[in-house]
Amino acid sequence: MGGVSPRLDDLPLRDDLRGMTPYGAPQAPLPVALNVNENTHPVPQDVADDIMDSIALALRDVNRYPDREFTALREGFAEYLGHGVTREQIWAANGSNEVLQHVLQAFAGPGRTAFGFGPTYSMYPLLTRATGAEWVAGTRGADYVVDAADAAAQVADAATDVVFLCSPNNPTGTPLGLDVIEAVYEASRGVVVVDEAYFEFAPRDERSALTLLPGRERLVVSRTMSKAFAFAGARVGYLAADPAFVDALRLVRLPYHLSALTQAAASAALRHAPTMLRMVDDIVAQRDRISATVEALGYVPHTTWTNFVLFGGVTDPAVTWQRLYDRGVLIRDVGIPHHLRVTAGTEDETTAFLDALASLESDA
Numbered sequence: 001m002g003g004v005s006p007r008l009d010d011l012p013l014r015d016d017l018r019g020m021t022p023y024g025a026p027q028a029p030l031p032v033a034l035n036v037n038e039n040t041h042p043v044p045q046d047v048a049d050d051i052m053d054s055i056a057l058a059l060r061d062v063n064r065y066p067d068r069e070f071t072a073l074r075e076g077f078a079e080y081l082g083h084g085v086t087r088e089q090i091w092a093a094n095g096s097n098e099v100l101q102h103v104l105q106a107f108a109g110p111g112r113t114a115f116g117f118g119p120t121y122s123m124y125p126l127l128t129r130a131t132g133a134e135w136v137a138g139t140r141g142a143d144y145v146v147d148a149a150d151a152a153a154q155v156a157d158a159a160t161d162v163v164f165l166c167s168p169n170n171p172t173g174t175p176l177g178l179d180v181i182e183a184v185y186e187a188s189r190g191v192v193v194v195d196e197a198y199f200e201f202a203p204r205d206e207r208s209a210l211t212l213l214p215g216r217e218r219l220v221v222s223r224t225m226s227k228a229f230a231f232a233g234a235r236v237g238y239l240a241a242d243p244a245f246v247d248a249l250r251l252v253r254l255p256y257h258l259s260a261l262t263q264a265a266a267s268a269a270l271r272h273a274p275t276m277l278r279m280v281d282d283i284v285a286q287r288d289r290i291s292a293t294v295e296a297l298g299y300v301p302h303t304t305w306t307n308f309v310l311f312g313g314v315t316d317p318a319v320t321w322q323r324l325y326d327r328g329v330l331i332r333d334v335g336i337p338h339h340l341r342v343t344a345g346t347e348d349e350t351t352a353f354l355d356a357l358a359s360l361e362s363d364a
């Protein structure tokens, strides 16, 4: 767990970091780990072999600094995204968390502010405060939905330098309409970041916020290889935006921030995008099975377009979480009263979770 030692108080830490808690989703070696929305399917062997070959090749030149502009990788992302996105519009870093940090370093920072509709991704406030900026929390309507008029009013009122729109939203799974993004963009003078970390799990015919990029130079769409691409351990995230916006991020990144090995691995994985994404449909099927089954068990699953389900109707989330833990199943207490969140696993993992949850009734 990410506890902070009391001796931290004795160090000359920045005043604005005092009292903060680091990101700390438990990492426990349980048989069934469904707590951090990873893709529970491993990279297929043939793809893993090709990635290994690419890494081996990159290793031969590892005495040299990598391509600072990660040109081949940016081309790969542009091609993968489509929608006419070009290489000049792409930025990438070690996980989309670092991408978001770059955005905040360039556009937030001391004396500035960032905004999001809570409950939303817990890293937004942490990253915001770590850059010295202030976090402003907005609110959601019934069932965690944000509608365009209310969103625009809140964003205009908050007048922050950065707005985060998590689409679909973590930890609730809630979809976000493109009309909301358009309205928020009009209502804001700052940067609007649409975090599409889970976009590949949304219904196939849904439009991405990428289609809104032309003519909106303050709009950013971020993605990650951690979820749909089964690449969480490799740490690769990226965004698409106006080329001028990407130039701004060059001011804050560390030189050569993407290692040659990371670039090689990610480029190789992108060449196999259809194979890497083949498991998405299976995961979506397991997600829908979770929603249906927890509902049959008397819980209240929320609408989700992601690879996880947030369900309510839990009398005491801490107790239920612990009992599942004792049965070898790790899920997430995201701090929403009477709710728990579970990632869709393989069919077997999902069955293990559902069986464990069902067994709790009898041992109440």
Ligand SMILES: *Cc1c(COP(=O)(O)O)cnc(C)c1O
Binding pocket: 037, 094, 095, 096, 097, 098, 121, 166, 170, 195, 197, 223, 224, 225, 226, 227, 232, 235, 236, 237
């Ligand atoms: C998992 C997640 C990310 C991705 O994080 P990485 O740093 O790319 O692993 C970004 N945004 C949200 C909302 C997430 O849930």
